[in-house]
Amino acid sequence: xxxxxxxxxxxxGAGLFTCQDKGVGEGTLIRGELTDAANLKVxxxxxxxxxxxxxxxxxPIDGSGNFALGFVNGLDAGIYQLRVGAQKAVIxxxxxxxxxxxxxxxADLGLYKFDVSGSGDAQEMVSxxxxxxxxxxxxxxxxxxVEGVKNPETGAFIAYNALARSGPDGxxxxxxxxxxxxxxxxxxxxxxxxxxxxxxxxxxxxASERIRVGQPAPDIRLPNPEGKxxxxxxxxxxxxxxDFWASWCGPCRRENPNVVKVYDKYKSDGFTIFSVSLDGLDxxxxxxxxxxxxxxxxxPYKQRWxxxxxxxxxxxxxxxxxxxxxSSQAGQSYGITSIPKTFLIDRDGKIAAVGLRGAGQxxxxxxxxx
Numbered sequence: 001x002x003x004x005x006x007x008x009x010x011x012x013g014a015g016l017f018t019c020q021d022k023g024v025g026e027g028t029l030i031r032g033e034l035t036d037a038a039n040l041k042v043x044x045x046x047x048x049x050x051x052x053x054x055x056x057x058x059x060p061i062d063g064s065g066n067f068a069l070g071f072v073n074g075l076d077a078g079i080y081q082l083r084v085g086a087q088k089a090v091i092x093x094x095x096x097x098x099x100x101x102x103x104x105x106x107a108d109l110g111l112y113k114f115d116v117s118g119s120g121d122a123q124e125m126v127s128x129x130x131x132x133x134x135x136x137x138x139x140x141x142x143x144x145x146v147e148g149v150k151n152p153e154t155g156a157f158i159a160y161n162a163l164a165r166s167g168p169d170g171x172x173x174x175x176x177x178x179x180x181x182x183x184x185x186x187x188x189x190x191x192x193x194x195x196x197x198x199x200x201x202x203x204x205x206x207a208s209e210r211i212r213v214g215q216p217a218p219d220i221r222l223p224n225p226e227g228k229x230x231x232x233x234x235x236x237x238x239x240x241x242x243d244f245w246a247s248w249c250g251p252c253r254r255e256n257p258n259v260v261k262v263y264d265k266y267k268s269d270g271f272t273i274f275s276v277s278l279d280g281l282d283x284x285x286x287x288x289x290x291x292x293x294x295x296x297x298x299x300p301y302k303q304r305w306x307x308x309x310x311x312x313x314x315x316x317x318x319x320x321x322x323x324x325x326x327s328s329q330a331g332q333s334y335g336i337t338s339i340p341k342t343f344l345i346d347r348d349g350k351i352a353a354v355g356l357r358g359a360g361q362x363x364x365x366x367x368x369x370x
Contacts, residue, residue, distance in 0.1 A: 028075040028093075030082075030100045034065045034114075037084055037106035042067045047079040047090060049160055049190040056080070065106075074098070078186050079125075079157050084109060090129065092121040092154045121151045128158060137162050139364040143173045152180035156187050160194070166361055168202045169353070171195070210335030213354060217242065217345045220276060220330045222320035225306050230318050232274050233349065239271045239370050241362065242343040244336050246278040246325075247308035252340040256312040258359040262366065263316060269370055270347070273316045276330050278339060279305040280323025298323045344369065 032042065040061045045053040056075075061067040061084070077095045081088055082102070087109040093100070097119040104114025112130040116122045128145055135141075142162050146155040159177035163170035174195055181188045206212065220242075221231040232242065243259060245252035263273055280301045281294075289297055301323055309319055322328045328336075334343065342362070344353040346369040353365040 026074055026098055028071040028098055030069045032067045032102040034061065034084065035105045037061050037065045038063045040084055042069065043083040044069050045081040045083065047081050049187055049194060053081060079153055090125060090157065091116065092125040092151050093119055094121040097121065121154065124149055124151055125154045128154065136360050138360040139166065139170060139173065146173055146177045153185055153187055156181055156191055160191065165357060167355055169364065171199060209354060211343060211351055211354065213351050215351050217343065217349055217351055218333045222322055222330060224319050225302060230320050235272060235274060236349045237347055239347055239366065240345040241273045242345055243273055243275045244278060244331055244339050244341045245275060246339060247304045249339050253312060255340050255357060256314065258362065260313055261359045262362045266366060266370060271366060271370060272318065274318040275314060277305050277319065277321035278325055278328055278331055279321055280325050282325040283327045
């Protein structure tokens with residue numbers, strides 16, 4: 001019996017199954033067995049890089065966690081997303097994928113700790129996503145995935161989502177992923193437009209940056225919380241991550257574990273961090289205070305800065321601040337208008353990279369100059 005006949009029998013059966021007509025073909029059946037998902041509903045979306053996914057089908061999950069989504073005339077090759085409650089996972093399907101089985105626990109769906117069979121493309125996507133979830137995502141790793149996966153749509157999907165915030169450094173890998181896509185791919189048009197937009201934004205951003213790659217890093221000489229002065233220029237000969245942050249900055253505090261991770265890994269290789277805090281009382285609100293009165297007014301801000309250093313375990317010694325918030329002259333000399341903002345400085349005291357975020361991105365840039 002052909003799969004199309006099986007699909008039609010299921011449609012006429014118990015109602016567990018939902019069927020869609022997509023055109024001429026041999027049919028596609030996606031079956032699932034998800035523990036702890038009894039009596040929920042499963043959704044299947046066609047994934048678009050533009051961020052607007054297309055709902056293809058939905059159906060019930062029975063009391064035993066079983067579901068079936070069927071398409072009498074088949075599904076097009078592409079990237080699809082399964083959703084059950086708050087859990088979701090993407091799978092890739094090829095041209096000749098007719099019967100796909102998925103087994104696992106609902107809680108593991110988003111972690112890709114489930115089994116999939118019947119589709120080599122789906123297995124490749126799931127195993128790749130599982131690998132990415134288990135370790136650090138570096139530019140080098142994404143490049144290897146783009147070059148190594150059999151399904152170019154899998155490479156494009158992973159490259160775009162993993163490198164969307166990687167800045168100009170990630171563009172060559174994304175372009176390589178785009179070039180691998182066949183002209184018939186539904187991702188090609190969106191990906192081309194997105195990369196063109198990204199490239200234009202990066203060019204505009206670079207043109208407006210006060211501090212650019214290759215320039216000597218302007219010196220900073222400021223006191224730490226105890227009043228001891230540290231100078232950025234004194235660290236020449238080491239690779240330095242100049243990090244502008246503040247205790248009140250949520251994104252900065254969330255980024256701190258990434259910075260700590262890279263520091264702990266490379267501190268014995270001549271790498272250190274010079275942290276400039278934009279904590280403190282804005283001089284425009286100081287009401288003309290000077291000397292001891294200004295220091296007293298700034299004390300609560302300084303204590304919050306010190307506590308953040310301790311709580312986030314920022315173990316390097318170079319923590320400095322003017323305690324002038326956005327009026328910091330150091331921040332102004334580097335054109336700081338938002339934080340966190342980082343500058344990687346090579347051993348010769350020149351800017352090697354700007355705006356690094358995430359442990360993987362920092363590490364990729366660091367490897368080039370360490």
